[in-house]
Amino acid sequence: MNGYKLDPRLENDSTSVMITGLCDLRLSRDARWPWLILVPRRAEITEIFELTPLDQVLLAFETELVAKALKEITGAAKINIGALGNIVRQLHVHVIARFEGDANWPGPVWGFGQADPYEDGKRDEFIAKLREALSS
Amino acid sequence: MNGYKLDPRLENDSTSVMITGLCDLRLSRDARWPWLILVPRRAEITEIFELTPLDQVLLAFETELVAKALKEITGAAKINIGALGNIVRQLHVHVIARFEGDANWPGPVWGFGQADPYEDGKRDEFIAKLREALSS
Numbered sequence: 662m663n664g665y666k667l668d669p670r671l672e673n674d675s676t677s678v679m680i681t682g683l684c685d686l687r688l689s690r691d692a693r694w695p696w697l698i699l700v701p702r703r704a705e706i707t708e709i710f711e712l713t714p715l716d717q718v719l720l721a722f723e724t725e726l727v728a729k730a731l732k733e734i735t736g737a738a739k740i741n742i743g744a745l746g747n748i749v750r751q752l753h754v755h756v757i758a759r760f761e762g763d764a765n766w767p768g769p770v771w772g773f774g775q776a777d778p779y780e781d782g783k784r785d786e787f788i789a790k791l792r793e794a795l796s797s
Numbered sequence: 798m799n800g801y802k803l804d805p806r807l808e809n810d811s812t813s814v815m816i817t818g819l820c821d822l823r824l825s826r827d828a829r830w831p832w833l834i835l836v837p838r839r840a841e842i843t844e845i846f847e848l849t850p851l852d853q854v855l856l857a858f859e860t861e862l863v864a865k866a867l868k869e870i871t872g873a874a875k876i877n878i879g880a881l882g883n884i885v886r887q888l889h890v891h892v893i894a895r896f897e898g899d900a901n902w903p904g905p906v907w908g909f910g911q912a913d914p915y916e917d918g919k920r921d922e923f924i925a926k927l928r929e930a931l932s933s
Contacts, residue, residue: 767883
């Protein structure tokens with residue numbers, strides 16, 4: 662964790678759900694899709710292959726735990742996983758629940774339209790469900 | 798490999814580079830970006846978390862070997878990794894070399910514009926470089 666600091670754009674666009682072994686697990690503030698972001702708490706990492714081999718395995722493990730929980734609580738048609746980082750270079754992995762007919766389906770979510778904030782209470786409700794699914 | 802069969806759309810849109818421990822590593826026929834696709838040779842898998850734990854680790858390992866080799870041979874600004882599958886449900890992982898100012902930069906590559914085929918010889922040249930990088 663030496664020197665780790667969350668990028669201010671990630672901080673602004675998402676809210677922390679929990680700290681995992683490796684990551685800060687965050688929920689996007691864009692309510693158009695149930696959208697989670699895993700940020701490895703390591704300094705100055707841009708590509709997954711720059712992590713140590715152990716951290717790479719941890720990241721894969723945590724990504725799939727989160728993907729499975731998200732599929733279970735949302736009943737999504739498909740989970741989309743992506744590590745792009747063309748704009749924000751700090752390594753972060755997107756895990757997004759997709760549904761037939763959702764915004765930009767079947768295209769990708771990144772860069773599409775304008776973010777739509779959560780209604781009052783809906784975000785906290787979703788975070789509570791997610792924490793429960795991840796701790797069971 | 799029991800019952801594994803490559804989806805005809807993946808077969809049509811890409812060409813095999815090599816068979817790895819888990820995957821068929823393929824090069825997209827779209828020359829706009831150096832674009833690789835890893836297809837785990839397992840039957841009826843749609844999400845990474847449906848793979849066995851060992852296969853999940855193999856997939857993470859092979860994805861990062863390929864990402865590192867692609868970064869080295871292309872000098873890309875950023876590697877984009879994604880498992881979407883909204884259209885083709887057979888599990889496949891994209892590993893794409895991105896450059897500032899490339900087609901749709903800094904947006905995603907999926908669903909953007911029309912594919913642009915490789916010029917004669919360029920594809921074989923790129924595959925040879927890639928095989929060399931992956932075997933060193």
